[in-house]
Amino acid sequence: MTARPPFPGAELNRLTDRQTARIRLYCVPPSGTGSEFFLPWVAAFSELFDLVAVDLPGRGTRAGEPSITDIGWAATGIAEAIAADLRHRPPADGFYAVFGHSFGALLAFEATHRLRSDSRTEPDLLALSAVPPPNRDGLDDHIARNLGAGIAVITEIMGWEQPTDDALTRTVYTPFLADAVALLQHTWRAWPPLGARLSVFGGLDDPMVDPESLPEWGACTTADARVHRFPGGHHYLRTQVAEVVGRLTDDLLAAYRSPAAG
Template identity: 90%
Template sequence: MTPLPPFPAPELNRLTDRQTARIRLYCVPPSGTGSEFFLPWVAAFSELFDLVAVDLPGRGTRTGEPSITDIGWAATGIAEAVAADLRHRPPADGFYAVFGHSFGALLAFEATHRLRSASRTEPDLLALSAVPPPGRDGLDDHIARNLGAGIAAITEIMGWEAPADDALARTVYTPFLADAVALLHHTRREWPPLRARLSVFGGLDDPMVDPGTLHEWGACTTADARVHHFPGGHHYLRTQVAEVVGQLTDDLLTAYRSPAAG
């Protein structure tokens, strides 16, 4: 008998269905959220872009499923889902990119390396937001330092208002706590540099990620890396969708017009 997998698999949700789009962007949401996090992006991106978001179990439309508490499992599942999507529905020009915010950025980074090792493909651009570079205190360190502060600290980290009732609190906090467990169990690996271009985004007042260290992500690729700072804290992009999408669009079009050397 084949053993059951320990967790449900990540899935992809097509936020747009632009079959003639020149650029496909796979988006990995932050902790505790599903693909709905990126719905405000749909109207902000032009018809040149096809948006596909990751849905992890336990959140969004998948509330009620067991949450994944292993980053390696989640990243592998995301890589497999993206690889299958690229095979079954290849982008018009073969160009694709991956974006992740916070916990989602860590998953995007790990998934990209698994795409390279297992499927021999890398995105043309990897965009990472609100995540410390390797060699610096990670999101796991911040979680560990603030566990004793309780639910108020968790609410601050998430960047949300405290839920008004117990049922909503369970829905909101359960996937976040699963992500916290995943972070605390995570063993960081040293990966060889990618060939993909990097775009790195961060808030100037982020208490979890020192904006002055974001340039260190440049060591993670043999291509170029752009760093962009925005006003605000860890969840700066919630209130600056147009600004972030505008900058990301510029980076994507630059990479599309001038591909990094393979």
């Protein structure tokens, strides 16, 4: 009898389905959210870009499924889903990138290393937003310090309005708490540097990530690393879609026109 896997797997949602696009961008949403987090990006990107978002169990359209509480499992599932998509529907020019925000950035980083080690493929650009570099205090430290403070602090961390009824509270916070468990159990692995270009984004007033630490991500790649800082806190990009997409577009096009060596 075959044992059932401990968690459901990651799925991909094609937000644009632009088959002639030159650049494919896989997007990993932050804690507690699904692919709907990136819907505001669809209109902001030109026809050159094809947006594909990750849907993890326990949130968004998959709210009825058990949430993943292991970062390694989630990252492996994301890497497998991306690798399968690349095989079955390769990008027009073979160019693809991965973006993640907050908890999603940690998953994007871990998934990218698994893509390289398990599938022998690596994105041309990895974009990470609102996540501290591996040698710094992580999101888990902030969670550990504040989780016991209750719903109000969790709401502030997530940048949400506090739910008004118990049913909505369960729907909103169950996946967040699962991600908190995953973070508190996570140990950084000493991966070798990537060959992909890095784009690093952050908020100037982020209480969870020191904006001055973001250039340290450059040690995680043998290629170029660009850093972009914006006004605002941990979820700065919710209100600055055009600005963030503009900078990301510039970095993607630069990588597309001049691929990193190796």
